[in-house]
Amino acid sequence: MRTGYDFVIAGGGVVGASVAFHLAELSDASVALFDRGEVCSGGTGRSCAIIRSHYSVASNTALTLRSLDVFRDFREALGEEDVKCGFVNSGYLILSGPGAFADRLADNLARQRALGADTTPIGRAEARELHAWLELGDVAAIGWEPASGYADPVATTLGYVTAARRRGVAVFENTPVERLRLASNGGPSAGHVIGVTTPDGVVEAECVVSAVGPWTRGLYADSGLSDDAVEALHLQVSRHVVLTFGCASLYGPELPVVKDLTVDNKMYFRPADGGDVLAGTGDFGDPLEDPDRMTAAAPGDLVSLQQAQIGARMPAFQGARLTDSWVGPYDITPDWNPVLGPAPGQPGLYLAYGFSGHGFKMAPAIGRCVAQSLLGEAPDVDLEPYRPERFEEEALLLGAYGAGSIS
Incomplete structure (x- = not known):
């Protein structure tokens, strides 16, 4: 296994796969995607894969409209003739x-x-x-x-993984990210995330993207981060x-x-x-x-x-x-909307969790927007509303219908 990459992505569900594909599509960066099992063996594989743009949070609608365009012409969007997402326009x-x-x-x-x-x-x-x-x-x-309609979550994820591999992304299945690797020299970089630890050894990275969803708290705890940091996830x-x-x-x-x-x-x-x-x-x-x-x-x-x-x-x-x-x-999350952005207090770590039932339908646009942000480009949809700090700032993304996955 190579010992270092520009970007390491933890989590081979549809969000992680979409981020990996778009990083490779938009840049020459070296990218590795790790999953604890086979890709799409976690929450994505159990998704009902409903695709809709009906949201009362404006940025959610913007993301799902862009994602809907991808689902409706998946092969064209990924530039691959042999991928599919199983979209049914019902x-x-x-x-x-x-x-x-x-x-x-x-x-x-x-x-x-x-x-x-x-x-x-x-x-x-x-x-x-x-x-x-x-x-x-x-x-x-x-x-x-x-x-709108529905699709096949496994086929969609495998499509992104196939397209990512063909663009040079290294995909490691049955290789869990066990811990985040933190700089520990006591200097200004102390606490900086500099890679990950897997069963096969240490992998260094300029940036780690955590896309493990429900397993985010566990990754934080296993990495030795404080109880306060775990609780600050609000997950x-x-x-x-x-x-x-x-x-x-x-x-x-x-x-x-x-x-x-x-x-x-x-x-x-x-x-x-x-x-x-x-x-x-x-x-x-x-x-x-x-x-x-x-x-x-x-x-x-x-x-x-x-x-x-x-x-x-x-x-x-x-x-x-x-x-x-x-x-x-x-x-x-407290407002039933995702967290997307650099991790407070952990430079080198980018968070993507808390999708609250929205992840599949937003994943095509989120993957592209996260990749653009990581590469220093302006994203197609501003991700600032999803920043991790919004809970402490009391800037929640509250929908019109109350708490729940319809927001």
């Missing part, structure tokens, strides 16, 4: 009941259109034309994004459960993704393989101390709740059978 419906959420939805659709999003309010009749399975009697406001991890249900009819892949704000857990659902429906939640989930100790079982009460909610929204699924379930970790 469209995206967002439903609200009467009251404050309906007003917020209407206001937000107008703000999104001003930012260039292809989104519009529609009525119940038009929504039923788009998705005939839906029961909409309790719905007061509906938003529609015709350009919580939760366990999210995804369920798939089947009914007597096949649920076609062309049906729109649906976000349902009428229910407390802000349920979403989209087509799954085999004619089933995939359902998840936009709430916090179950607190998780260690993402490596995550039980796989789906709680019976959640299964019953989601089954009832899906059945109420789509009568064909009343009494539907559970066909599959899986769990994945969310890395959540």
